[in-house]
Amino acid sequence: MSQNNVGDNRKFISIAGMDDECNGVITRAVNYSNAENCESVGSVHIFLGILNTDIGESFLKNNNIDFESIYEEYQDRAKHAEYGIRLTEYTRFDPNQFSAEVKEMLKQIIADRSSNGQFVELPDLIDGIIGLNSYALNKFTEKLGLNIYDLQDAANNNVDIPSELSDTLLDLNKEVVENPRKISGVDDYVNDMIEIMCRKLKANPCIIGEAGVGKTSIVYRLAQRINDGTVPKQLANKHIILVNSTMIVAGAIYRGMFEQRMSYIIDWAKQHDVILFLDEIHEFLTLNSNGNDATNGGSMIKSGLADGSLKIIGTTTNKEFHKYIEDDTAMTRRIQEIEIKEPSPEAAIKMIQNTITDYSDFHHVKISDKLIKEAVTLSDRYIKNKKLPDKAYTIIDQAMAKAEISERSSVTENDVLETISKLSVVDITKNSTDEKKTLINLESTLEKELIGQNEAVERVCEAVKRGKVGIKDPNKPIASFLFVGPTGVGKTELCKLLVKDLGYPKEAFIKIDMSEYKEKYSVSTLLGSSRGYVGSDKGGVLTEKIKHNPYSVVLFDEIEKADSNIFDVFLQLLDEGHITDRDGYSVDATNCIIVMTSNAGYGKQNMNKGTIGFATATKSTKTAEEKEKIAFEALESTFRPEFLNRVDSIVVFNDLTKEDCKKIARISLNKLGARLKEQGYTVNFDDSVVEYIADEGYSEKYGARDINRKVNIIVGNAFTDRIINDTLSKTERINVKYTDGKIQFDTEEVINLNKLQTSNISFNNFMV
Numbered sequence: 001m002s003q004n005n006v007g008d009n010r011k012f013i014s015i016a017g018m019d020d021e022c023n024g025v026i027t028r029a030v031n032y033s034n035a036e037n038c039e040s041v042g043s044v045h046i047f048l049g050i051l052n053t054d055i056g057e058s059f060l061k062n063n064n065i066d067f068e069s070i071y072e073e074y075q076d077r078a079k080h081a082e083y084g085i086r087l088t089e090y091t092r093f094d095p096n097q098f099s100a101e102v103k104e105m106l107k108q109i110i111a112d113r114s115s116n117g118q119f120v121e122l123p124d125l126i127d128g129i130i131g132l133n134s135y136a137l138n139k140f141t142e143k144l145g146l147n148i149y150d151l152q153d154a155a156n157n158n159v160d161i162p163s164e165l166s167d168t169l170l171d172l173n174k175e176v177v178e179n180p181r182k183i184s185g186v187d188d189y190v191n192d193m194i195e196i197m198c199r200k201l202k203a204n205p206c207i208i209g210e211a212g213v214g215k216t217s218i219v220y221r222l223a224q225r226i227n228d229g230t231v232p233k234q235l236a237n238k239h240i241i242l243v244n245s246t247m248i249v250a251g252a253i254y255r256g257m258f259e260q261r262m263s264y265i266i267d268w269a270k271q272h273d274v275i276l277f278l279d280e281i282h283e284f285l286t287l288n289s290n291g292n293d294a295t296n297g298g299s300m301i302k303s304g305l306a307d308g309s310l311k312i313i314g315t316t317t318n319k320e321f322h323k324y325i326e327d328d329t330a331m332t333r334r335i336q337e338i339e340i341k342e343p344s345p346e347a348a349i350k351m352i353q354n355t356i357t358d359y360s361d362f363h364h365v366k367i368s369d370k371l372i373k374e375a376v377t378l379s380d381r382y383i384k385n386k387k388l389p390d391k392a393y394t395i396i397d398q399a400m401a402k403a404e405i406s407e408r409s410s411v412t413e414n415d416v417l418e419t420i421s422k423l424s425v426v427d428i429t430k431n432s433t434d435e436k437k438t439l440i441n442l443e444s445t446l447e448k449e450l451i452g453q454n455e456a457v458e459r460v461c462e463a464v465k466r467g468k469v470g471i472k473d474p475n476k477p478i479a480s481f482l483f484v485g486p487t488g489v490g491k492t493e494l495c496k497l498l499v500k501d502l503g504y505p506k507e508a509f510i511k512i513d514m515s516e517y518k519e520k521y522s523v524s525t526l527l528g529s530s531r532g533y534v535g536s537d538k539g540g541v542l543t544e545k546i547k548h549n550p551y552s553v554v555l556f557d558e559i560e561k562a563d564s565n566i567f568d569v570f571l572q573l574l575d576e577g578h579i580t581d582r583d584g585y586s587v588d589a590t591n592c593i594i595v596m597t598s599n600a601g602y603g604k605q606n607m608n609k610g611t612i613g614f615a616t617a618t619k620s621t622k623t624a625e626e627k628e629k630i631a632f633e634a635l636e637s638t639f640r641p642e643f644l645n646r647v648d649s650i651v652v653f654n655d656l657t658k659e660d661c662k663k664i665a666r667i668s669l670n671k672l673g674a675r676l677k678e679q680g681y682t683v684n685f686d687d688s689v690v691e692y693i694a695d696e697g698y699s700e701k702y703g704a705r706d707i708n709r710k711v712n713i714i715v716g717n718a719f720t721d722r723i724i725n726d727t728l729s730k731t732e733r734i735n736v737k738y739t740d741g742k743i744q745f746d747t748e749e750v751i752n753l754n755k756l757q758t759s760n761i762s763f764n765n766f767m768v
Contacts, residue, residue, distance in 0.1 A: 012024075012027050013026050013027045013030060015106070015110075016110075017110035017113065017114050017119060017120055018110065018119060018120040018125075019119040019120065019121050019122075021053060021121070021122050021160060022119075022120050022121065022122055022124075022125050024049070024053075025046065025049035025050055025052075025053065025122070025125060026041075026046075026049065027049075028048065028049035028052055029041050029045035029046045029048065029049035030045070030097070032045050032048050032049065032074070033045045033097070036074075036075060036078040036079075038078060039097075040097055040098060040099045040102075041097055041098050041099065041102060042098075042099040042101075042102055042134070042136055042137075043099070043101070043102060043129055043132055043134035043136055043137040044074065044077075044134075044136050044137050044140050046102060046125070046129050047129065047137055047140070047141075047148075048070070048071070048074060050122070050125070050126060050129070050151065051067055051070065052067070053122060053160075054160060055122060055123075055126070055151070055154045055155050055160075056151075056154075058154045058174075059150060059151045059154040062150065062154065063146055063150065065144065065146070069144075070144060073140070073143060073144055074140070077140065077143075101132055101134065102129075102132070105128045105129065105131070105132055106128070108128070109124050109125065109127075109128045112124075118271075121160075122155065122160065123155040126151055126152055126155045127152065127155075130148055130149065130151070130152055159171055159173075159239040159241065159272055159274055161241070162268070165264075165265065165268070167244070167247050168243065168244050168247040168248055168261075168265070169241050169242065169243060169244070169265070170241065170242040170244070171239055171240075171241055171242075172219065172220060172223040172239075172240040172241070172242055172277060173223050173226060173227055173239050173240060175220075175223070175242075176220055176223045176224050176227065177227060181220070181355070181358050182354060182355035182357065182358055183217050183220060183221045183224065183355065184350065184351045184354035184355050185214075185343065185347055185350060185351040185354070185389075186214060186217055186218045186221050187221065189207075189218045189338060189340060190218055190221050190222050190225060192205075192338050193205045193207075193218065193222055193313070193338065194222070194231060194232065194235060196336045196338070197234070197235060197275075197311070197313075198232055198234045198235070199336075202333070202334060202335060202336045203308075203311065203336075204305060204311060204312045204313065204314070204334060204335045204336065205313055205314070205335070205336055205337075205338050206281060206313075206314040206315070206316065206321075206325070206335040206336065206337050206338065207219070207313070207314065207315045207316075207338050207340055208315075208316055208317070208318055208321050208337050208338065208339050208340065209315075209317065209318070209339065209340030209341070209342075210317055210318060210342065210387050210585075211317060211386070211387065211390070212342075212386050212387035212388070212389075212390030212391060213340050213341070213342050213343070213387045213388070213389075213390070214340065214343075214389060214390070215315040215340055216279060216315060218340070219240065219277055219279075219313055219315070222240065222313075223240045226238055226239075226240070238273070238274065238275055239272070239274040239275065240274070240275045240277050240313065241269065241274045241275065241276055241277060242277045242279065243265065243276055243277065243278055243279075243284070245278075245279075245280065245283045245284055248261050248262060248265070258297075259300070262297055262300050263300060266300060266301070266304045266310060269304075269310060269311075270304065270309045270310055274311075275311045275312065275313060276310070276311070276312045276313070277312070277313045278301075278312055278313070278314045278315075279314075279315050280315065280316060280320070281312075281314030281315060281316050281325070282316050282320040282321070282323070282324040282325060284297040284298070284301060285297055285298035285301065285324055285325065285328070285331065286298065286324060298328070298331065302330050302331055302334060305334040305335075306334070312335075314335065318339075318584045318585060319584060319585050321337070322584045342387045342388050343388055343389060344388075345376050345377055345380050345388065348376045348380075348388040348389040348392055349372060349373050349376050351389050352372050352375075352376065352389060352392060352393065352396065353369060353372060356372065356396070359393075359396060359397060359400055360400075363397075363400040363401060363403070363404045364404060364409075365400045365403045365404050365408070365409060365410060365411060366409060366410045366411070367396060367399070367400060367410065367411040368410070368411075371399075371411055371412075371413060371416055372392075372396065374413065374416055375392050375395045375396050375399070375416050375420075376388065376389075376392045378395075378416070378417075378420050378428065379391045379392045379395050379420060379423075380392075381591075382420055382424040382426050382428065382550075382551075382591075383420065383423055383424050383550075384550030384588045384590075384591060385547050385548065385550060391423075394423070395416060395419045395420055395423065396411075396416075398419045399411045399415040399416045399418075399419045400415075402415045402418070402419065403415055414429065417429045424550075424551075426503075426504075426551050427503065438501070438502065438503065439464075439465050439468055439469075442461050442464070442465070442501060442502075443457055443458060443461040445501050446460075446461065446494070446497055446498075446501060449497050449501075449667075450490050450493060450494050450497055451490070451656075451660050451663040451664045451667070452489070452490070452654055452656050452657065452660035452663075452664075453489065453490050453494065453653055453654060455627075455652075455654070456483070456485075456490075456494065456651045456652065456653050456654070457494070459481075459649050459651045460479075460481060460494065460498070460649075460651060462649075463479035463481065463648050463649050464478065464479050464498070464502075464593065466479070467479045467593075473577075474577075474590065475576060475577045475590065476574070476575070476576075476577045476590065477573070477574065477577055477589055477590060477591075477592045477593065477594045478590070478591060478592065478593050479593050479594070479648050479649075480574050480593075480594040480595075480596075480646070480647050480648045480649075481593075481594070481595045481596070481647065481648060481649050481650075481651050482596050482597075482598060482635070482644070482647045482649075482650045482651065483595060483596065483597040483598070483651050483653060484597070484598050484599075484600065484631045484634075484635065484650060484651070484652055484653065485599075485652060485653025485654070485655075486599065486653070486655055486703055487599060487701070487702055487703050487705065488656075488699075488702045488703020488704050488705035488706075489653045489654065489655060489656055489703045489704065490653060490704075491595075491597045491653055492511070492555065492557065492597070495509065495511075495553050495555045495595050496509055498553050498593065499552075499553050502553075504551055504552065504553070507548075507549055507552075508549050508551055508552040508553060509552065509553055509555070510542075510545045510546070510549065510552050510553070510554045510555065511555045511557060512526075512541065512542060512554070512555065512556050512557065513557050513558070514556050514557055514558050514559045514560075514561050514562040514566070515557075515558055515561040515562075517561075517562045517563060517566055518561060518562065518563055519563055520563050520565055522562070522563050522565075522566060523563075523565050523566060523568075523569060524540075524582065525540065525541055526540050526541055526542040526543070526566070526569060527540040527542065527543055527569065527579065527580075527581045527582050528540035528543060528544075528581045528582040540581050540582070542554075542569075542579065543579055543581040543585070543587045546579070546587050546588075546589055546592060547587050550588060550589075550591050550592070551591045551592070552591075552592050552593075553592070553593045553595060554589075554592050554593070554594050554595065555595045555596075555597070556570075556594075556595070556596040556597070557597050558597060558598065558599065559596045559597065559598055559639075560598050560599070560600045560638050560639070567639070567640060567643050570596070570643060570646075571642065571643060571646060573589055573594060574594065574643075574646040574647065575646050577589055577590040578590070596647070598635065598638070598639075600634065600635055600637075600638040600639070627652035628649070628650045628651075628652060630652075631650050631652050632644060632650055635650070655703075656698065656703060656704050658694065658698075660704070661694040661697065661698040661704050661707065662690050662691060662694040664694070664697075664704050664707050665690045665691075665693040665694040665697060665707050665711070666685075666690050668693070668707055668708050668711045669685045669689065669690060669693065669711055669715065670685075672711055672712075672715060672716060672719075673685065676719065679723075680730040681719075681728060681730055681734060682730075682732075682733045682734065683733075683734045683736060684733060684734070684735045684736065685715075685736050686735060686736060686737040686738070688737050688738040688739065689715065689736050689737060689738045689743065691738075692714075692738040693707060693710050693711055693714065693715070694707070696710045696714065697709070697710040697711075714743060715736065715743060718736075718743045718745070722745070728745075729747065732747040733747065734746075734747055735747070
């Protein structure tokens with residue numbers, strides 16, 4: 001605006017003892033006085049100069065008035081020589097051009113500040129000009145309907161960040177005014193912060209919580225309450241300054257540059273009595289540019305905290321706190337932790353309902369309370385690697401964006417379901433009756449695919465259905481099983497089939513061979529190494545896989561081979577539905593199906609007793625409950641009672657009969673036939689091949705495990721040779737038999753139905 005730039009080409013006036021911003025105010029005041037040919041620089045001119053600062057702009061904004069209106073009023077008063085402003089010939093500035101009252105005021109505030117070795121800053125100048133109680137200024141502001149004391153409030157609510165730090169520091173008090181947002185449900189935590197910050201010792205709160213629980217929102221809410229004046233006098237008019245750690249390090253290519261920047265920020269914060277907000281505080285504690293721990297960010301911050309001259313608020317995650325801060329006694333003596341828990345779904349729903357207008361105004365799209373509730377409950381159920389309320393906000397935000405792009409005025413249920421499906425591993429866009437249908441048919445489907453284990457399938461399906469419909473304890477896995485039985489009868493295969501038939505992706509099958517965990521230190525492989533040990537940054541095999549696949553079937557194979565310490569992990573997993581890794585992160589396993597397998601009690605002496613060993617031809621007539629009781633008694637000598645009692649069901653697998661093996665062989669051959677069909681070959685396997693493969697593939701030691709391998713080696717190799725030598729025709733049906741001790745191929749012509757149809761031959765009169 002032109003009035004703001006009056007006399008910008010004139011020489012900058014510098015008065016000793018005043019900082020650059022105040023000297024800028026004086027320069028503008030002189031220029032405004034000269035522009036209207038006033039004989040002196042009075043309080044009104046100083047006031048006009050102040051209005052062209054950040055504090056002045058805030059004052060104008062709060063009073064809904066622009067500078068042009070104020071300047072026009074000034075020009076009018078100057079022309080009529082009202083309120084002590086008199087016209088005179090234009091003269092160049094000299095110190096005597098100040099009015100007597102302004103000159104005396106400047107001398108006083110310069111003397112007061114210089115006695116403490118400090119420069120006069122803008123709030124000092126504002127206090128001084130208001131303290132004059134100038135008749136001219138009072139009449140001027142009264143005419144405009146302005147309260148001069150509001151300017152003082154604006155000064156108390158403003159911190160002038162140096163231009164060289166504008167990319168590094170952000171005044172949250174200004175930010176929450178310029179970019180207002182509604183924050184709900186965190187005032188209890190804010191009250192805890194306020195109490196800590198008003199203490200004499202350890203007055204620096206450090207907010208600890210997982211990503212997404214709202215740590216930063218708590219600090220923003222504190223800034224809002226400071227602006228609103230709803231904080232104790234100890235925090236009144238305080239400014240919270242967010243420090244960008246990335247910008248501190250950016251470009252610090254020379255030794256000592258980072259330390260210089262950090263030192264400058266800390267000194268500036270002390271001088272202005274502001275609170276530094278160190279988001280992800282662990283990053284600041286480890287920053288340095290020369291590798292010297294004595295001069296890293298942590299030592300510099302701790303030095304400032306030691307004498308109480310520096311105030312900070314920090315945020316970090318549980319993992320990072322344990323890794324970088326917990327063992328630093330010097331740091332923990334100076335901060336007070338506040339642990340933030342994930343809000344309940346009910347609390348998250350209220351938070352979102354109270355703040356949803358911010359999203360509606362942004363997207364110009366509405367969302368009903370019903371869909372807000374659905375977004376929260378479904379995200380809580382299906383997205384386990386993120387936390388409420390953040391994950392629910394993410395779903396709602398994206399669903400509203402989807403509706404906006406589609407030019408709809410409101411979010412639909414399908415928008416929410418599609419968004420959750422993209423962010424989770426489970427497709428929930430289908431109607432809920434589809435899931436019910438899957439559960440209803442689960443048992444019959446598995447019985448067709450897993451041969452000879454109908455009783456085991458029944459026990460597993462019963463438990464899985466209980467878990468899926470919500471009858472199970474919500475703080476435990478969906479179901480947990482101990483599969484017992486000889487090798488090669490389908491224990492692992494049932495786990496794979498569960499993954500497939502429940503609609504989970506392949507990654508949801510997590511198999512851990514417990515024979516690899518025989519040593520005491522093996523627990524660290526599952527949960528992650530302790531801090532300071534090799535591999536501590538990689539996480540645990542078990543915890544990381546469940547974290548990234550919360551809906552999964554977890555198979556612990558041959559658990560009797562694992563070290564006894566591993567069973568403490570099982571107890572926590574089965575009893576509490578989560579595992580705590582070495583960094584203190586709780587991995588949710590409540591949507592997992594936990595399966596453990598064991599061959600305990602299946603030595604040679606038990607094989608043909610008709611109890612839980614192999615039967616030579618027929619299955620035991622005992623019921624599933626009787627078998628479980630016998631198995632439990634046999635397993636008690638191997639496993640601790642508290643472990644066995646936490647398993648939902650001990651599932652005993654039958655030994656396989658010859659007929660079972662033939663069915664398995666037929667399934668395996670059919671799979672080979674399907675692969676050949678994809679290449680254009682039509683194949684039929686004779687019963688003689690099935691019987692031969694069943695005989696060759698089954699053994700008492702390995703059960704039916706070798707059947708698939710025999711199909712690939714015996715039958716697969718026979719096809720491979722013929723395909724390579726190009727001796728198979730895709731227009732003939734290939735009948736595979738086993739005669740005279742070898743696999744033989746017979747062929748017959750295949751009727752091409754497509755060709756017959758194009759030749760107008762009647763199918764009713766054609767017999768195949």
